[in-house]
Amino acid sequence: MTHAIADEFLLDYASGAAPAPVALLVATHLTLNPEARRSYRRLEAIGGALLETIEPTAPAPDCLAQLLARIDAGEGVAAEPRPAIRAALPGLPAPLAALIPGGLDSLAWRKLAKGVEEATLDVDSKAGCKATLLRIAAGRAIPKHTHRGLEMSLVLEGAFADEAGRYGRGDVCVTDESIEHQPTAENERDCLCLAVADGPIRLTGPFMRLLNPFLPR
Ligand code: ZN
Numbered sequence: 001m002t003h004a005i006a007d008e009f010l011l012d013y014a015s016g017a018a019p020a021p022v023a024l025l026v027a028t029h030l031t032l033n034p035e036a037r038r039s040y041r042r043l044e045a046i047g048g049a050l051l052e053t054i055e056p057t058a059p060a061p062d063c064l065a066q067l068l069a070r071i072d073a074g075e076g077v078a079a080e081p082r083p084a085i086r087a088a089l090p091g092l093p094a095p096l097a098a099l100i101p102g103g104l105d106s107l108a109w110r111k112l113a114k115g116v117e118e119a120t121l122d123v124d125s126k127a128g129c130k131a132t133l134l135r136i137a138a139g140r141a142i143p144k145h146t147h148r149g150l151e152m153s154l155v156l157e158g159a160f161a162d163e164a165g166r167y168g169r170g171d172v173c174v175t176d177e178s179i180e181h182q183p184t185a186e187n188e189r190d191c192l193c194l195a196v197a198d199g200p201i202r203l204t205g206p207f208m209r210l211l212n213p214f215l216p217r
Contacts, residue, residue: 003171004035005152010043020124021131021196025154025172027095028194032154032170093156096194099123104192107133115140115185118195129198136160136191141184149199151175153183158191160184180204 005026012018013026029036092100099121100107107119115137123131136142152174159168162181167173175181185191
């Protein structure tokens, strides 16, 4: 059992309605998560007519076929988990590898909290929706927080756990205003996530004032 994303996001993605950061997350999720791929194929099978009624904004006519062909070819799917994030670079899923040709070290990482770094990705972020990579050192946690909108976190390497469960490579954690959580990386190795948020998070822990730099700018 994996944490695959809900069908509504797959439909938004398929129809071209998803904002660019969400589309990036879904495309990456599809390369990593077999359960999501099955759902996507099921939607594709029943959805030819359905997708037409959604009136796509402009996906190429063959974009679904192209994507599925790439997935079938195993593109972007790393064979084995790797011990360190840098060594995992060749395993970055294709949608991310294309976006970060210089690799993880080419990004402008900034420290959010002890053992937690973030780098903003160059993805169209209109409407306040943005994509970032989050690196959580083994055993470290993102400060406890709630959200002012939707937050989606896709695990690329390692794993984290929060109050709702455990998320490993290919899993997506979706939260909103109603959820307070403290994602904590497992002890064995660092956790790398692709995060998409459509609103700033709100810290709720006792040290939130000290952690002001953590708040999105
Ligand atoms: Zn969160």
